[in-house]
Amino acid sequence: MVRQALLALAGLALVSLSWAQIRVTVETPPPPVLVISADLRVSLVPGLVVVERVAEPQGILVVYRGNRIAQVYEHHHRDLTNRGWTRVKHQASPGRYKSEYRRGKAKARLEVQERRGRLEVRIKEG
Numbered sequence: 001m002v003r004q005a006l007l008a009l010a011g012l013a014l015v016s017l018s019w020a021q022i023r024v025t026v027e028t029p030p031p032p033v034l035v036i037s038a039d040l041r042v043s044l045v046p047g048l049v050v051v052e053r054v055a056e057p058q059g060i061l062v063v064y065r066g067n068r069i070a071q072v073y074e075h076h077h078r079d080l081t082n083r084g085w086t087r088v089k090h091q092a093s094p095g096r097y098k099s100e101y102r103r104g105k106a107k108a109r110l111e112v113q114e115r116r117g118r119l120e121v122r123i124k125e126g
Helices: 002-019 070-083
Strands: 033-035 041-045 050-056 059-065 086-093 094-103 106-115 120-124
Touching: 041 070, 050 120, 070 086, 070 094, 070 106, 070 120
Parallel strands: none
Antiparallel strands: 033 041, 050 059, 059 120, 086 094, 094 106, 106 120
16 A cells, blocks of 8 residues: 555656756857947857957957858848948958948948958948
8 A cells, every 4th residue: 555655656756747847048148349439339249269359440350260251241240230330332252241331421341351261350430
């Protein structure tokens, strides 16, 4: 009798364990935002290793490790358009993308270039 009761409890425990659901949420922090000027801010591509960041006159050079040039260009293009910039000019050639943007009177340029397993992203104002 005691054995049957223990078996019944063990069976009930197994059934309740199979109904249990564990919800796991993983929150990834937003990508860092680089401030180039009062008008121009850009976020880094999540998941890619930044090899180098160099401040340039009126802009910045960010070098990523990788070869997914279209994905990197698309991320920075979407980032600029989401911040209110409108693309007014675009050129694409093998291994290189160049675009110009406007927001009011402000101008910005985006250039993404692939070199030996590295992706160089230049964003300049003016």
